[in-house]
Amino acid sequence: MAIIRGEQGSVQFDAAGSTNATIVGTRSWSLTTTKETLDVTDHGDTFRSFVGSLISGSGTVELVYDPDATGQAGFLEDVLTAADPADATFELFTTGSTTGSDSISFAGIITDMEISSTVGELVVVSCNFITSGAITGNLE
Amino acid sequence: MAALDLNTVRATIEGRLATELASAPSIPVVFHNMAFSPTPNSSWVQCLTSFGTNEYLSQGGTSNSQNRVNGVVVINIFTAVGVGPGANYVIGKRIRDLYNRVNVSGVFFDAATGPEALASPVPEGYFQTQVRVTFESIEGL
Numbered sequence: 137m138a139i140i141r142g143e144q145g146s147v148q149f150d151a152a153g154s155t156n157a158t159i160v161g162t163r164s165w166s167l168t169t170t171k172e173t174l175d176v177t178d179h180g181d182t183f184r185s186f187v188g189s190l191i192s193g194s195g196t197v198e199l200v201y202d203p204d205a206t207g208q209a210g211f212l213e214d215v216l217t218a219a220d221p222a223d224a225t226f227e228l229f230t231t232g233s234t235t236g237s238d239s240i241s242f243a244g245i246i247t248d249m250e251i252s253s254t255v256g257e258l259v260v261v262s263c264n265f266i267t268s269g270a271i272t273g274n275l276e
Numbered sequence: 277m278a279a280l281d282l283n284t285v286r287a288t289i290e291g292r293l294a295t296e297l298a299s300a301p302s303i304p305v306v307f308h309n310m311a312f313s314p315t316p317n318s319s320w321v322q323c324l325t326s327f328g329t330n331e332y333l334s335q336g337g338t339s340n341s342q343n344r345v346n347g348v349v350v351i352n353i354f355t356a357v358g359v360g361p362g363a364n365y366v367i368g369k370r371i372r373d374l375y376n377r378v379n380v381s382g383v384f385f386d387a388a389t390g391p392e393a394l395a396s397p398v399p400e401g402y403f404q405t406q407v408r409v410t411f412e413s414i415e416g417l
Contacts, residue, residue, distance in 0.1 A: 142335065143332045143335055143336070143341075144335070144337065146340065158336070160334070160336070160340045160341075160342075161333075161342060162334055162335045162336070163333070163334050163335065164335070199334075200333055200334050200342065202342075206340070233336075233340070258333075
């Protein structure tokens with residue numbers, strides 16, 4: 137058994153979808169994956185039946201803001217991409233940063249970015265995203 | 277970036293105080309683990325820098341990650357006894373202004389506390405007040 141602590145995680149990203157790089161200063165990430173269902177209940181059935189249909193995902197990445205941190209600017213400003221072709225690639229790691237290991241990867245779109253500055257606290261940035269296309273799980 | 281050099285942080289803190297108190301009117305200042313024999317009824321300052329709790333600031337392992345290193349500077353101000361607090365508070369203001377909400381060399385000082393008068397001075401024979409300033413520094417690995 138190997139329990140994983142949150143600080144072991146990381147996020148890699150590339151706005152152009154070529155080579156993902158670690159975003160320094162990541163504080164947390166989350167991903168919710170949803171599968172739609174189709175009702176295939178026949179006349180005469182007593183119980184409803186379903187089959188799985190389209191799969192989609194959405195989530196959040198939170199950063200401790202540092203304008204000089206590797207990868208942050210490209211990530212935060214991707215929300216400004218007009219007519220976004222969903223070419224950005226993400227890989228969310230539960231531990232480490234070895235591509236294809238302990239991670240979930242996908243292409244996606246950053247849909248909103250919020251930066252907040254409060255007296256006595258660090259400046260933090262929160263970005264929400266949705267997935268586009270296949271979601272590949274490497275969580276085994 | 278690299279692991280935080282604690283002596284660099286300490287030098288930032290103590291250097292500011294040493295420079296300030298070396299200027300007129302100069303006042304002797306002593307730091308942790310230094311021998312010092314104060315002159316009776318004179319003014320002098322003791323600066324004690326301590327590092328405290330550290331915490332994760334970001335994800336990542338021993339690289340591409342950040343920690344927050346917290347600490348506190350306790351500065352004891354000693355002046356002649358029996359002549360009121362004025363001279364002591366003059367020194368206290370000089371010291372408070374050195375750190376109050378200052379961000380220098382990557383060390384973030386919070387709002388300063390004090391100078392607070394202490395009922396039982398250590399060592400005895402002085403009027404003692406204390407200025408305390410918490411600080412934090414970000415360690416990038």
